[in-house]
Amino acid sequence: MRPAPAAESVIAEELAAVRPGLLPGYAAELPGARAAVLTRLWRALAYEPLPFVTGRESGAHGLALRLADGRRLRGPHADPYATAAYVTVVHLDRERYDDPARLLGALGGPGTAGFAAELAHSVASLALSRAGARQRGREEWPAEDPAGGGSGKDWEWERRVTDGHPFHPGCRSRPGFSVAEQLAYGPEHGPVVELGTVPVPAADCLVSGHWPAELRDGGRLLLPVHPWQAAHVLKRPYDVWRPARPLMSLRTLALPGGPHVKTALSARLTSSVRDISAYSVRAAAPLSAFAEDLAARTDGLLHLTRTLGAVTAHSPDLAALLREPPEVYAGPGERVVPVAALATTSLPGRPGWLAEFARLALTVGLRLLELGVALEAHGQNLLVVLAADGTPLRLVYRDLADIRVSPARLSRHGIAPPALTGRLITDDPTALRRKLFGSLVCGALAGTAGSAHALATALETALPALPATPDLPALRASPLPVKALTLMRLSPAGTGDVWTELPQPRAVAHRAGAGPAGRERS
Numbered sequence: 001m002r003p004a005p006a007a008e009s010v011i012a013e014e015l016a017a018v019r020p021g022l023l024p025g026y027a028a029e030l031p032g033a034r035a036a037v038l039t040r041l042w043r044a045l046a047y048e049p050l051p052f053v054t055g056r057e058s059g060a061h062g063l064a065l066r067l068a069d070g071r072r073l074r075g076p077h078a079d080p081y082a083t084a085a086y087v088t089v090v091h092l093d094r095e096r097y098d099d100p101a102r103l104l105g106a107l108g109g110p111g112t113a114g115f116a117a118e119l120a121h122s123v124a125s126l127a128l129s130r131a132g133a134r135q136r137g138r139e140e141w142p143a144e145d146p147a148g149g150g151s152g153k154d155w156e157w158e159r160r161v162t163d164g165h166p167f168h169p170g171c172r173s174r175p176g177f178s179v180a181e182q183l184a185y186g187p188e189h190g191p192v193v194e195l196g197t198v199p200v201p202a203a204d205c206l207v208s209g210h211w212p213a214e215l216r217d218g219g220r221l222l223l224p225v226h227p228w229q230a231a232h233v234l235k236r237p238y239d240v241w242r243p244a245r246p247l248m249s250l251r252t253l254a255l256p257g258g259p260h261v262k263t264a265l266s267a268r269l270t271s272s273v274r275d276i277s278a279y280s281v282r283a284a285a286p287l288s289a290f291a292e293d294l295a296a297r298t299d300g301l302l303h304l305t306r307t308l309g310a311v312t313a314h315s316p317d318l319a320a321l322l323r324e325p326p327e328v329y330a331g332p333g334e335r336v337v338p339v340a341a342l343a344t345t346s347l348p349g350r351p352g353w354l355a356e357f358a359r360l361a362l363t364v365g366l367r368l369l370e371l372g373v374a375l376e377a378h379g380q381n382l383l384v385v386l387a388a389d390g391t392p393l394r395l396v397y398r399d400l401a402d403i404r405v406s407p408a409r410l411s412r413h414g415i416a417p418p419a420l421t422g423r424l425i426t427d428d429p430t431a432l433r434r435k436l437f438g439s440l441v442c443g444a445l446a447g448t449a450g451s452a453h454a455l456a457t458a459l460e461t462a463l464p465a466l467p468a469t470p471d472l473p474a475l476r477a478s479p480l481p482v483k484a485l486t487l488m489r490l491s492p493a494g495t496g497d498v499w500t501e502l503p504q505p506r507a508v509a510h511r512a513g514a515g516p517a518g519r520e521r522s
Contacts, residue, residue: 007101007120011128014179025131031098033127033172035085037119038100040169042087044486046078048500052109058511067107077511080482080502081446081455083166083343099123100169111490118173118268118489126172128179129162129188136190154327154383155245155254157341159187164248166340166379166447168270168485174250176232176267185228187246193253195261196230196238197222200313206278209285209309212322221311224320226251226263233266233317248340248380249274254325259308262321262399270485275316280401283420284310284321287400290418294373302364303329303385305398326383326396333388336396339444340379347390348448355461357384357392358445362466362475364395365440370469372409372417374435376402378443404435433474434481434499441475442482442502452508459505479503 008030015023045053046063055066058077065073075090089098097103101120104112164171174182183189199220207221215222222241229251230238244253244261251265251274265274284307291304305324312319326336337345348354361384365377375381375397383396407417408427417425426432441459449455466472479501488498502508 007117007124008127011124011179015128018180019183022128022131022135025135026127029127029130029134030123032085033123033130034099035088036126036163037123037169037171038090038098038103039082039085039087040167040171041100041104041119041486042075042078042090043080043082043167044169044484045073045075047080047482047502048484048487050487050490052107073107079452079508080167081442081449081452081505081508083447083450109490111492115170115486115489118170118175121175122170122173125174125177125182126163128182129164129172129186132183132186132189133160133162153245153254154325154336154338155187155247157337158248159190159246160344161248161338161340162188165270165485166343167443170270170485170489174267174269177228181228185226185246185250187248187250191246192243193246194227195241195244195253195255195263196225196227197241198225198230198234198236198238198318199223200318205311205313206281207309207311208281208283209288209307211309211311223311223313223318224261224263225318226253226265228267229263229265229317233264248338252323258325260305260323260325260398262323264317264319266317276310276312276319276321277316278312278314278319279422281310281312281319281321283401283418283422283424286418286420287403287424290405291400293415294368294371297371298364298367301360301394302368303394303396304400305329305396307400323398326398329394329396330385334385334393336383336385338379339382339384339448342379342384342448343450347386348450348454350390352461353390353392354449354454354458357448358458359462359465360384360392361395361440361445362462365436366467366469366471366475369432369436369471370409370467371413371415372406372411374404374406374432375439376435377440379447382440382444404432406432429471433471436471437475438481438483438499442480446505452505456505456509477504 015026045065052068053065054068057064062074062076063078071093073090073092075087089096092106101116104116104119184191185193199217199222202219202221205221211221225238242255244255246253252260252262254260264276288307295302295304305326308322308324310321330336342348365375368375381397381399384392385394387393404426405424406427410417446455449458463476481499482502484498484500
């Protein structure tokens with residue numbers, strides 16, 4: 001019998017203390033969780049420019065990697081657009097590996113030890129998430145098919161996404177969160193979180209936009225705080241404010257009948273520490289005003305949620321944003337669904353639906369890119385407004401904190417650039433295309449399609465109907481840009497985004513000679 005990795009054992013011990021009834025389900029989900037994370041890691045090994053991989057050879061029986069130390073790593077052909085857990089075992093020389101953390105530890109090299117620990121935690125937390133979802137069942141969730149009824153609140157859709165990022169090996173890594181805290185704060189576990197507030201003298205704060213009277217107390221501002229942040233980072237008491245439902249990002253929560261609250265959460269989730277910089281707070285109001293003008297130029301196909309107010313106590317660990325909920329953009333009989341949740345519905349399997357959605361998303365994305373704005377349109381930021389029968393009608397985009405804005409392109413179209421400098425501003429066409437194509441095509445659309453074959457089929461139908469913008473040829477013919485997510489985690493802190501390229505989906509599908517690979521259960 002294989003020994004249980006430390007993270008799996010630790011979570012099992014904690015689970016026995018706080019939710020023993022979940023232990024059998026957790027144990028049953030572990031093999032599938034290992035395969036899910038191993039599949040994501042295999043994608044990175046097959047396509048990212050990792051320094052310890054010196055060559056790749058594709059043959060009749062799969063893919064073989066030559067390593068810098070002379071060893072060979074063998075596994076199946078890699079579909080970089082697949083979300084199904086199709087990699088259950090790989091072989092490093094004569095050794096068999098079915099656990100991603102053990103494999104990465106065996107590969108060795110700078111940064112691998114720390115990232116291997118994250119992968120072990122990702123596996124264990126993913127098994128916990130799936131077990132909790134299975135035990136709770138779907139009686140509290142919206143109907144599987146958006147045409148089938150159900151209230152479909154945004155937070156209800158978001159808690160269906162049990163598996164996190166569809167392509168990041170650290171998809172469910174939550175270092176610093178105990179089992180009790182995952183159950184209390186993870187959206188997939190269906191909790192209600194009691195948000196708190198911390199008072200800070202107004203003179204000590206930077207405010208952008210309007211800060212509501214409810215969060216003011218004389219000369220002090222009341223800053224919303226996440227309970228985990230208060231306990232582990234701020235280490236100070238707070239006043240209980242209002243109950244809220246956590247969204248996919250964990251640190252953003254939906255207030256009943258009110259705005260979404262983005263809180264600082266100084267924990268590393270997937271690639272980034274989720275605090276809120278002073279730059280983001282300062283940019284919030286001008287970006288929000290700019291977004292309203294921008295949305296008006298999309299012929300009603302896109303809504304951009306407004307940031308109502310933002311504040312920081314001049315610390316990334318104590319800051320918050322209040323954002324308009326996407327639901328306000330749904331008309332009678334319509335519902336707004338985060339794109340990451342589409343894979344949990346029957347919609348992508350309907351004939352022609354994926355192509356229709358791809359045409360809508362790419363039309364909007366390319367039009368904005370031509371004007372001078374590249375959205376980071378991954379499945380968490382991008383939402384789709386669906387008609388009662390599931391037809392995709394319009395898009396909603398939230399969280400402008402990491403878009404890219406080209407003053408030169410805006411000026412060519414007679415649009416005044418927002419009064420901003422810094423990382424959001426660039427005229428580099430490569431940087432602009434990476435931001436949009438990497439998030440939308442290799443992220444949102446690929447995650448919804450579930451395989452290179454399904455994505456290629458949708459794109460082949462959608463592309464001829466797209467507007468002939470200057471960026472369209474790069475989307476049609478060039479390799480597609482994507483963040484090298486594993487290389488980024490193995491690189492020194494502060495390296496920033498690292499990019500690589502993926503072959504066009506049709507090339508992957510043709511090489512594999514396969515149909516749809518299916519979609520990972522979530």
